[in-house]
Amino acid sequence: MKSDDERVAIVGVGHSRFGKRLDVSMNELGWEAIRPALQDADIVQKDIDFYSVGNFGYWSEEILPAVTIGEYAGLTCGSLKTEAACASGSASLKIAMDSILSGTARIAMAMGIEKMYNSPNGTIIELIGRAGNYFWEFENFGMTFPGYYALYATKYLDAYNAREEDLCEAAVKAHHYGSLNPYAQFQKETTVEECMKSKYVSRPLKLMDSSPITDGAAAVILARGDIAKKMTDTPIYIESQGTATGTAYIGRRDEYTGLEASRRAADIAFRGAGLSGVGSNFDLFEVHDCFTIAEVMAYEDLGIAKKGEGINLLRGKQTYRDGKYPVNLDGGLKSKGHPIGATGISQAVEITKQLRGEAEKGRQADIKKGRGAAA
């Protein structure tokens, strides 16, 4: 059993409104997340010993955002930017957590931010494509991320006898919870019919299978366990984190119905928390549903469902709030939005709010185990 000073807890969270945010600068958008996080933790800037900024970058006006956002927010401690493609926010969380566990910081802030609407549309698609194997797959074959996930969807639907309508169920769930989340980019319900009528982006994935382009920021304040306990009655401990890197070449992957790196990272995280897997250990989950198929694969990679059975969870509405495994009760990337560098931090904000019982009406999970997981 770890002692309190060997643990890290979230003691404050902040979240900007996600969407098309041409109304604010990068620094202002960051402050929209940092200010409520400071208030929630009941601390001031000088209490923070270190902060990290998750950011993919390249499309916003600030290409070196860590210093400018920190300065705008009144922070003078050490800082850096982290980038790990779509996991940039989660990487920021890891770095801030490590800074406390290593003994270099007592209180740290992990934030993430992205402003994507500043960039012309064609450029965005190219930039996202660079998170794959750019020189071979983008330049030769024009592969972009909808294309990558369309390959997975095609294989999955074929292998497990699923239909496009089944994937649309993930979009319906996402929009349902997004409609209840005041920070979400899309706050309206949708239906399987509407999803099916939406245009193909990359067959079999349609517009309504896809997460949007989003501007947004999120921040969490972390503290060493013993300090956290003095700061709040509801510290949310981060029991463990797992990271893994897979191949960026889709042509080199072994199979197209799941992500091997996700499974390795989840395995590391479960072992770090002394768990053998999902079991009945969690009250809720946050997964990376950049496309509907990604949500289904995440169910299986995390171990919520066996291989090929993720689609059944959707069909049976088992990942709704009142199902067996509540997933993405904030609307997920699909409806809440996917400001890349902010996404991992936004997931941490959501799990914190849920475990505290502070989620909005209609989307608050029933907290029994006091534990949530994000992938």
Place this chain on the structure above:
Amino acid sequence: MKSDDERVAIVGVGHSRFGKRLDVSMNELGWEAIRPALQDADIVQKDIDFYSVGNFGYWSEEILPAVTIGEYAGLTCGSLKTEAACASGSASLKIAMDSILSGTARIAMAMGIEKMYNSPNGTIIELIGRAGNYFWEFENFGMTFPGYYALYATKYLDAYNAREEDLCEAAVKAHHYGSLNPYAQFQKETTVEECMKSKYVSRPLKLMDSSPITDGAAAVILARGDIAKKMTDTPIYIESQGTATGTAYIGRRDEYTGLEASRRAADIAFRGAGLSGVGSNFDLFEVHDCFTIAEVMAYEDLGIAKKGEGINLLRGKQTYRDGKYPVNLDGGLKSKGHPIGATGISQAVEITKQLRGEAEKGRQADIKKGRGAAA
């Protein structure tokens, strides 16, 4: 006293040749540093639990280099990219060190890389300018980094009765040691006369006061102290690291003869190592001489010299190998080159080689204390 498993040591180092490296891709350049580091540590890729890549980016063909470099090098553990402007390499070292101290990794790699020659020259100057306050100072006043340091040089020369010739002494020293370093971009001596005849870049700074545009990579393998001892007879312990962030607006700074954030970071690092300052504790130093004036200010910010007396160290050749405080015996940024993301790691490689007694002939410091410092 910390126990071995609470410490981190460098157990392997690798360094690419610095210079105009249009002969290699980003991934190949990374491998030029990673391969010798693995060999030096006598490990294989799967022994590494985590790696970080320091990279400023924006000018090379790979804008998300952590995954592609790792994949090319055969690494599959968790990874991320760090950016902290010109301290991106040092940030990478911090992250990898924290990953061990936090208990998440036993062996980690910190590397840094930059390919700057891929970018058109005008773009480079603009991109570097973005590390300052871009919107106010670059767009309104055309401020770029030579301009920033020229303001500091003007103030320093005036305040302390120094001459441009004195600054040129730093260039002469840098080129002397660069001429002895096979990895350096410039391997030739220079003179005060030659430096004085070089063109002004931003008065009073001349071409020969300035570090060049450079492509290069460097890597260090870190291990938890108890593991490091089993791996090598010469573990080089990282006793502490300090980080601080100053204002990016030059107009908001208090004074123009030193960098306040450097002083705070150095103070944190000294305290972390249980030292009150430079004293006679170190055999050698590595400082960030992006311009000759930066080297002089670093003497003072680190505490090698009192305020206004840094220039005297240069005049008296006290920062040469046989002086009281040997500084940048590898040629420094000025002569070795400054591939931004690689620079902090290159400094760690250099100090490791020096403390092991493995530096090239003519530039090996006399190691008595067994301790070096980098800023």
